[in-house]
Amino acid sequence: MRDFRIHASGLLLEQDPLAQETALSRVMADAESLAGDFLVTVRVDCPGIWLESGAKHRAEKLFVVHVDIWEGSLLTVTLETYSDAWLTMNTRGREQLEVHAENAPRLAAALEGISALLGSKPTPADPNRHATPTETGFEDPRIEGPAYDDSWGTFEVPRRSTLLRARIPASEDEYEQTTDHPVRYFTIRRGGKTLGYMWSSFGDEAAGYEPRTAAGEEAFEAGSGWLMRLRAAHGQGLSALAALDWLAQNPPQPDIGLIVEDTPQEAPSLDALEEFSGRY
Structure with a gap:
């Protein structure tokens, strides 16, 4: 059993998230004051823009960044996405090659940047009914088809x-x-x-x-x-x-x-x- 000292969920990604008195900076200050066997879990909701035919569409929770810290030394960062803009077929089973072409390279660049920052390549999550994650984004679901048509x-x-x-x-x-x-x-x-x-x-x-x-x-x-x-x-x-x-x-x-x-x-x-x- 681990000692959950901090469990912060639903934090908003503020314009300068590490400035003084932001929600994230307060959590960081609390985590840095801890000693011994502990686990810190932080989830940050990230708004963002996805593109379609050059138009920008804002989603209030495009990504969630989930961070686990054990004893201040072992760190796990998970990137969750709540958009199908990175897929060649959307979650309604409709082909969207242009949307994929506009957005998938952005996700790949983001994953590359995170990998460089953390010094480690991402480990893809297990496949689900929507798609199969990879180190650079998602596999093309048209090869075998999505798990559900609708x-x-x-x-x-x-x-x-x-x-x-x-x-x-x-x-x-x-x-x-x-x-x-x-x-x-x-x-x-x-x-x-x-x-x-x-x-x-x-x-x-x-x-x-x-x-x-x-x-x-x-x-x-x-x-x-x-x-x-x-x-x-x-x-x-x-x-x-x-x-x-x-x-x-x-x-x-x-x-x-x-x-x-x-x-x-x-x-x-x-x-x-x-x-x-x-x-x-």
């Missing part, structure tokens, strides 16, 4: 829904959560950042909120408030489409974001909106 729909969409609804009390007083019909939606934004999308179905009584994955934790924090607003509309007996209009006409407090359009946009299906919210 990993996004099979795993990630249900997981997002579970994380979101775990934040609100259970209730039967709400709209259906899925639909096979086209949907109408509003964009939710706060402080210039898009957090997610409120939607309702054209053909049945379904409505909900889709968190924008790239916005990170903020998307889920805001989403719980919007779902409670949607539940209030349902309690008034409003149809799904009427509820969407009611939300626009009765905006909540700005802390959970604001609707930015005057009129709702349309998507051919909920699946299309889920893919959009998950990717951009």
Whole structure:
């Protein structure tokens, strides 16, 4: 059994992370004061930019840097990525050779720089349902195909829904959560950042909120408030489409974001909106 002296998770990568009074510098100071048999674990969330057709798309958690230190002498650094921009096929099973060409060399250069800094080549992690890591990035999944044709729909969409609804009390007083019909939606934004999308179905009584994955934790924090607003509309007996209009006409407090359009946009299906919210 090791003595966990420090376990810091969810630290944000600040502009000057080693300056005085930053979260990381405080953890470092605590670690340097320790002696004896101990383990220090630090996880830093790193925002970043991925490219597509020359356009820049920001993700609030593009990478996580995980550092383990044993007794101040043995160091392990793990780089985790939360983007499929480095793959020739995205996690929805669609080919994206141009996206790969724009981003994969950036990841390879980053791994090379980290290797030079630490004096050791990376050890690739085990393959998973998305891809097979290598010393320079990832293998081409087109050779054998991904583990699942629709990993996004099979795993990630249900997981997002579970994380979101775990934040609100259970209730039967709400709209259906899925639909096979086209949907109408509003964009939710706060402080210039898009957090997610409120939607309702054209053909049945379904409505909900889709968190924008790239916005990170903020998307889920805001989403719980919007779902409670949607539940209030349902309690008034409003149809799904009427509820969407009611939300626009009765905006909540700005802390959970604001609707930015005057009129709702349309998507051919909920699946299309889920893919959009998950990717951009």
